[in-house]
């Protein structure tokens with residue numbers, strides 16, 4: 001931990017009081033912190049006249065058979081290098097499997113960062129591009145839906161810096177809470193009220209989602225066609241995007257099913273696959289319907305017949321109804337035969353639990369890169385060449401292709417409360433860069449600032465943490481060549 005002297009010389013009483021404050025230069029806010037107090041972000045405090053990181057340095061450990069546990073210095077509690085050219089707070093050497101390694105750690109301050117949130121639900125949460133609000137402020141938007149999931153893009157530099165102070169503050173608080181795996185409340189313009197929490201089921205308009213759909217309507221037809229064959233004359237799987245009709249679908253034809261003559265609303269894309277049978281909503285299969293028959297235009301007399309057995313079901317199996325056509329070819333509700341009920345239950349069984357997944361995306365800027373090397377582009381190139389393993393709180397990251405160092409990480413794999421904020425406003429997140437000592441020298445690293453692991457451990461107030469059980473040990477990743 002770097003010792004920072006108290007500010008200013010002794011003098012008259014008023015000046016002495018000021019002199020007892022310490023200047024925190026770990027971010028552009030430059031707080032003058034009174035004795036026993038913390039700065040605006042609560043990350044740094046004045047302890048006996050010394051600028052001190054308020055949280056201890058987090059050391060990840062793992063047991064090693066017949067040996068001392070292995071330790072890995074994470075960025076959590078490490079502090080921030082600012083201005084940019086200062087070396088990272090900890091640049092630690094260690095020896096691993098006979099190879100001299102270096103890990104440079106810091107708590108990066110991110111103005112350019114956002115969270116991508118995947119919400120496993122069919123339910124309509126709002127139109128694409130709609131604003132997402134938190135406590136009334138716009139802090140993100142609805143982005144392209146994925147397979148069985150609605151997606152949000154939250155935070156980002158536009159909201160942190162481009163709007164009012166309140167918008168920036170709310171966006172920053174929301175991002176930190178989301179990253180730290182707390183439940184956050186969101187409202188979507190023209191859409192739903194959500195409660196989102198990493199690793200937990202989403203709550204849409206007060207209803208906790210339980211199942212993620214087994215597939216789209218067409219895929220559900222494809223998966224279960226054989227199990228329905230012989231039990232029923234027609235199956236319609238209601239889906240907001242692609243509603244499936246068994247007898248028309250390739251799967252039904254392949255099984256030799258005859259057309260039922262059912263005519264649906266919407267637009268036929270290919271045989272047995274219909275788009276826009278209803279509006280999006282929170283009813284059957286992510287549509288706005290509560291009555292499945294409302295998507296049926298009628299039955300073609302040339303192909304339909306009295307007694308035709310029709311199953312209508314949603315993509316999660318949450319909704320299902322069984323009908324038999326009467327003499328006038330009108331569907332009449334009837335008890336579901338047990339064999340069909342079993343397949344409906346199987347749809348539900350094959351649904352995975354609905355979850356919210358939260359990924360942090362951050363761009364490594366000045367202090368992050370200059371804190372590691374005097375030649376930032378060499379760090380970028382070394383990461384792209386897989387010579388440097390980048391982790392966030394010990395969690396594996398994905399580095400986006402192309403220019404710069406744009407890091408993506410699943411917050412569920414990071415230690416609890418990994419994220420902080422500074423009032424600029426910006427997000428603070430731990431980062432570690434691990435590489436061979438020789439590679440570190442080659443990329444122009446701060447060689448004079450390297451300390452042995454034992455010194456880092458003895459110098460800092462510290463705490464031991466365990467990494468997520470699925471995280472690879474950060475010094476062993478496949479990116480580190482073996483000798």
Ligand code: SF4
Pocket residue numbers: 024025026027028029030031038039040041042043044422423
């Ligand atoms: S906001 Fe935090 S990091 Fe920034 S100067 Fe103040 S105490 Fe230091």
